[in-house]
Amino acid sequence: MAGPLDVLPVARGVGLPWDDEVGDAVVAVANARAVHGDSFVVRSGGDDHLFTFSPVGVESFYALPEDVASKGVADYLMLRRKLPDEVFAGRRVLPDALFRRDDVSSYLNHLSRALDATEAELGEAGTVELFALTRRLGHRLGLASWAGPGCADGDTFERLVRAFDVLDGAEAFVHPDAMAAVAAAGKASERQALDDVADVVAPVVRQMDSPGADVGGLFGRIVAAWATEPAPVRDRGVAMDVALIHIASMSNLMAALGWAVVDLVGHPDRARLVAAGDADLARRCALESTRLAQRSIMARSVLRTVAFDTGAGIVDVPPGWTIATLLPLLNTSAAPGLEAWDPDRWHHHRLADTSRLASPMLVTAFGHGRHTCPAQSFSLAAMSMALTRLLGNYELTPQWDRYPRPVPAQIGGVARSVDDSRVGYRRR
Ligand code: HEM
Incomplete structure (x- = not known):
């Protein structure tokens, strides 16, 4: 089983704005995409995110079942910060x-x-x-x-x-x-x-x-x-x-x-x-x-390991990870x-x-x-x-x-x- 960290590049030094000062949050992820391509990992504030922007990756994202990769949980984790x-x-x-x-x-x-x-x-x-x-x-x-x-x-x-x-x-x-x-x-x-x-x-x-x-x-x-x-x-x-x-x-x-x-x-x-x-x-x-x-980040919190097709191959994304895409970059x-x-x-x-x-x-x-x-x-x-x-x-x-x-x-x-x-x- 190949996890995201085995097969995908990690955008080192890139943080998300809850955890790091990033200036323009969309530009930070855009820069990571320019370097690493359409699917990559962002490790921020102790949380792991698989970002995907390829046509297959985005289609796989929208097909994720709620009981495996949850929008409700991702929304809750976002809103409970406030x-x-x-x-x-x-x-x-x-x-x-x-x-x-x-x-x-x-x-x-x-x-x-x-x-x-x-x-x-x-x-x-x-x-x-x-x-x-x-x-x-x-x-x-x-x-x-x-x-x-x-x-x-x-x-x-x-x-x-x-x-x-x-x-x-x-x-x-x-x-x-x-x-x-x-x-x-x-x-x-x-x-x-x-x-x-x-x-x-x-x-x-x-x-x-x-x-x-x-x-x-x-x-x-x-x-x-x-x-x-x-x-x-x-x-x-x-x-x-x-x-x-x-x-x-x-x-x-x-x-x-x-x-x-x-x-x-x-x-x-x-x-x-x-x-x-x-x-x-x-x-x-x-x-x-x-x-x-x-400016939406579309996010799903992985609840059970899911085989996710990024378009460049299948990765097994473990529970606790977030799979995400960012509408302003598409x-x-x-x-x-x-x-x-x-x-x-x-x-x-x-x-x-x-x-x-x-x-x-x-x-x-x-x-x-x-x-x-x-x-x-x-x-x-x-x-x-x-x-x-x-x-x-x-x-x-x-x-x-x-x-x-x-x-x-x-x-x-x-x-x-x-x-x-x-x-x-x-x-x-
Ligand atoms: C221009 C206004 C709005 C925009 C652009 C918008 C956009 C969106 C988008 C993009 C999603 C899907 C997110 C995803 O897949 O992660 C969504 C879901 C949702 N929206 Fe809206 N929305 C708007 C107004 C509203 C309003 C007025 C309400 C309630 C009164 C609402 C309630 C919801 C709910 C409950 C969901 C979740 C559906 C689900 O999980 O199955 N939205 N919205």
Whole structure:
């Protein structure tokens, strides 16, 4: 049996940003690939990673069964760098339960109301930081969708926004270099923020006991899942389910919406069509901007030894290893022309022409195979609605003098901008 260390090159001196200062995390892995080829080992912080970028390697990656090489475990190992264990232990309604029949139309109704509130806050004219605007919109949409009545309004909303800004699990991959400080502080701020969420949500749960209370929607399902517990256990359990769902859900979507606006204000001809209501174009613009903004490390934690085909041969990858690929090293370079923004390359959710790709799996916005994002249709519908509303109702003037740059240390999710991305706006 040939293990990775027997047959693959080790990228010595290359660390991952949780463990080492690497500057630009994507560039560090790109440099390793330039030296070692499409499959190599990175040993970082005591953990072993097999990175693969070959067509066969990427296809083998997406085919890995969950019980052998787990995405769930890899996500947990990433997020627990930021979040206290309490938010993971004992959850009854998980983020993957978000997309039952009727859920999407209810979330889109909430989005429409969240956009009304955003427009009321914007007023007639002014300037606004685009990614801050979309982030606040995401909080409002999410909390209206699963945190119970009243949680997306007034002071209750502001308290939850403050708590969830501290609890942002995406920090684990957007600012991986900050995780040592989070650990050193014993996650004290995050624990306090979880208590704040529980303080806000508990009275909302108790309202559900009143006759005639609105117990529908996802929040109703969460309350029902805890109904048999004594009140203090129930209230805390519901709040922690809401917290994990909210932390896991909206941040990539709203970052992607920010990039879609950035790209559309840079393409006024397309922006005019979106503003006029071309929903199919809006969806393709959303997909295209998401593809280009992808910074995702796609990772699987090996649970049982797996024979993995890298394209240059089979290696037996032992438990404890992580098998990974990095979307930004594939999405814009796997075939000529992919570096440019072109919404016409998409037909529905797929690339219209894959003839120049060694494998169609080398490019993606929402993943391939069994773990493909269950929120893809919802996310594209939501981005399309928000783009149509914002571009249709406001004239936007970018105030940046160069295209915003991603946070360099980020390794995961959709890029966050390191630059202030302010737009001037005026209601049409
Ligand atoms: C533009 C927004 C989004 C993008 C670009 C995106 C991207 C992705 C990608 C690439 C994957 C596959 C990861 C892998 O194979 O390792 C994924 C999985 C997943 N996404 Fe999304 N996502 C977005 C929005 C959302 C939202 C809004 C939710 C929830 C409300 C969500 C929930 C999930 C879940 C639960 C999975 C795991 C599925 C599984 O393990 O089978 N995503 N997403």
